[in-house]
């Protein structure tokens with residue numbers, strides 16, 4: 001077993017972090033039964049530090065795992081059918097499925113998973129698939145290299161990320177063939193590469209002539225088709241809270257820092273869960289910051305909470321422990337980036353962009369500048 005230092009851990013190949021190893025789970029179909037969710041909560045508490053992240057690709061990350069606790073953790077997760085047979089299969093199984101999946105989408109996702117497991121493709125670690133064939137598109141804003149979607153008439157299409165058109169999808173194995181085309185055309189160099197970059201170089205697959213649908217904004221928390229969307233503060237949930245949520249119903253993972261609780265029509269008042277669209281915590285983004293991350297120049301989440309009430313509705317405040325910006329890799333209305341000399345302030349940009357102001361003292365920040 002090898003431990004990686006990059007940003008694409010798996011369960012079999014965890015990543016080193018300041019609070020121990022990070023073990024990433026990609027549950028099949030993006031779904032968890034009550035027993036699986038309860039089992040993950042138990043395993044995270046017993047073998048890690050009890051903190052679980054929900055990532056922007058709808059994966060779960062268990063934190064604080066150690067060299068000694070990794071094997072017993074895997075044994076428990078394997079018994080819950082959450083572990084792939086080997087690292088190569090685990091890497092290929094980088095699939096995000098719309099939480100609003102219908103029966104046909106479930107079938108497409110399962111067929112794609114089987115086809116990827118049966119292939120021998122050596123795809124870049126970040127190369128991923130989005131199965132977005134539910135009743136309405138939902139993942140157009142979620143990072144992926146190969147997209148399985150619907151056209152205006154409802155028929156399934158296969159689309160390379162970066163293209164405005166796709167081709168008719170008959171068999172999910174076509175997605176594996178498109179991934180092989182990506183490798184054949186030189187899309188990956190030294191284990192890195194993304195479909196969008198290949199397309200931007202003018203290298204495009206044949207036969208893509210069906211227009212893709214326009215992107216759709218991500219939903220907010222609240223009742224939804226099939227259940228209730230519960231948002232997680234900073235995209236993280238404690239094991240004890242996950243165990244409580246597991247009792248409410250089976251779960252579907254979303255790439256929007258929310259869990260879809262199947263069959264639920266309301267959310268009990270549970271600290272750390274957000275059930276209403278206007279909740280000011282939804283305006284905050286923050287990485288773990290200091291002391292959790294060794295790269296951080298300052299704590300982040302307490303500052304974000306302190307400024308929360310002064311962030312206007314609809315705006316995003318991102319507080320980052322350093323210029324890497326893991327907590328929100330996109331533009332935010334306002335970003336505060338910790339540096340050795342206080343916080344930089346960036347308007348309408350990312351954590352590493354050129355600041356509008358420098359050297360702000362966090363102790364004197366009582367409202368968003």
Ligand code: SF4
Pocket residue numbers: 287288289290293294295296297320321322323324325326327
């Ligand atoms: S943004 Fe910097 S401080 Fe925050 S988690 Fe990433 S590396 Fe650590």
